[in-house]
Amino acid sequence: MRYIYESWRRYLTEEDTSTVAKIVLVNENNHVLFLKRTDYTDKFKGEWDLPGGHVKSGESLVDGLIREVEEETGLTIRRARLFTKQGNLHFFESKYEKGNIILSNEHSEHKFVDPLTIQNPSKFEKIAQEVVKNA
Template structure:
């Protein structure tokens, strides 16, 4: 099983999405959540914090688990497990794209997220609606 940590940064009724770079093996050019692989010996929560720091320069300080998603069997990666957390408080100010994993970033409402062309996981829309009640 391959574990991934994913962060849904929530602010003022919006969620933060990042667009994966075209060179990424999984979901290239798709809107996704901040996050990545859990390294050997690392907890999911530690991976969540590390990935957020590496990708957008934010350090989650208040977060909670909201969902676990699996890849569909036809994806070619059926052993992937995504641990999704809602992040409602963080250090670091405004997010900034770091590195070359993403090409764009934006805050969207759950309604906007459900209509975005190229969202990595359609299940995200339901999770967003459950989290954001503004």
């Protein structure tokens, strides 16, 4: 397997595509799950992120999303609905039902946040705000 470049503390391989699937997981309080990238990553060091990542060649968006979320959090996504698309970024939404969150080495922390209270939101936080407003 030939490596193309290092990204998010792992190598992006020829199997990975530039297509990214992210999910807004909303709990019963309308708070959204965010993951903090480790300080050891090359890209987006220490930033808060939504679960998800690159879809592999031959994978569907949903299969890639399910794999990435399980790798990053240990959670299994049962239902997800495509909320919006921005270029190569696909944002899904789903209810967080329950389950222990077990972080991969890509992330150092997790938290559930009411996105409507965030001032000066990032791109991902704006998507989370839209999902909660439309729920």
